[in-house]
Amino acid sequence: MALRHAVLAALLDGEYSGYQLAKAFDIGVANFWHALPQQLYAELAKLEKEGLLSGRQVLQEGRPNKRLFTVTEAGRAELEAFAETVAKPSFIRDDLMVKVQAADRIGTAAVIAQLDERAEVSRGKVEFLTELLRTLRGDAPEDEYLRHGERIGPYLTCLRGVAFEQETRDWCLRIAAVLRARQENRAEHA
Amino acid sequence: MALRHAVLAALLDGEYSGYQLAKAFDIGVANFWHALPQQLYAELAKLEKEGLLSGRQVLQEGRPNKRLFTVTEAGRAELEAFAETVAKPSFIRDDLMVKVQAADRIGTAAVIAQLDERAEVSRGKVEFLTELLRTLRGDAPEDEYLRHGERIGPYLTCLRGVAFEQETRDWCLRIAAVLRARQENRAEHA
DNA sequence: TTAGTCATGTAAGTCGTTACATGATTAT
């Protein structure tokens, strides 16, 4: 039972439909949780049935109707209780790192290519999230916003997201360089 | 099917029993994958049945017998094939960040306490992993080792682990400070 | 006319976590 709290936390900032929430889980929410749309639709239904969310139907013309969800008092209480429980440590789980671990026992060419690709993806995310941070804090300088802003939660998780992606990028580039240097070395001594 | 490759990659460095592998998954392997002992015992049995690992019984006195596993040629081939496939991006999934996201809509005291605690845990991991790096590279300076060392895979993933933990610690301390400052602010204006 | 956005799900299968189960040896 963990996705439920991520959904509740994401919905604190307003009304969302399942579809909009799925978008959010690709953008800002991705900084602290990941989930596919199918999971979200199922979780929203469950949370509504339990009374932690309330949904209302919105009729639309020219596009499908949708249901918008808001966190109820019970939902806020559930989050409150969750915050008191001990958090489990977070784990890295990354295909690419499994490949790097095996790197000098298997062919390295494919791994190097994927490191380059990942570095590029991370660069894009850093750029995107940096822009998102600017939007979130508006005109105010950062420390001012952090001291007096009304809603800083999403900003704080976004900060972590930027640092994580930046760090991912640095590592990928460095490891790719190391593996390339070793390839050249081997070519020379052959 | 992802744990299987993490297990194969971990076993590249020698013979392990399920018990020893579980230890490894708490230490070095934790830098790229996480799994509980139960999962590992099940996965080892499956991999052996498929011929990707071979196990041999070791009789012991004064303590329970154990089974040691080695990667077979088929296992190495499986890893090779895995390295060629496209890696999925890795996701953050962290209870603590869910709490921070909700931070200014719920009570912050518990969150601050957990941030401090996590910072301390991460500090410990950084220290431990830094020492592990030193052990792995022996006497050689790092760039020398990375160019000519025989087996650098575990070192490379460990580097990422250190960076990740260091970054986690910095973030926790910073966020805890921000939340504390806001608490004091509110106290002054009350 | 092709791809992308908006919008919501079901079904099957795999993966991961929690709880349970056992039992001898060694260090504090």
Place this chain on the structure above:
DNA sequence: ATAATCATGTAACGACTTACATGACTAA
């Protein structure tokens, strides 16, 4: 005595992924 280490699993449940299913509107 108590806790930790060594050693291997089973069973039940909950979470997550992959594949499938539908259908109208809009922009290039």
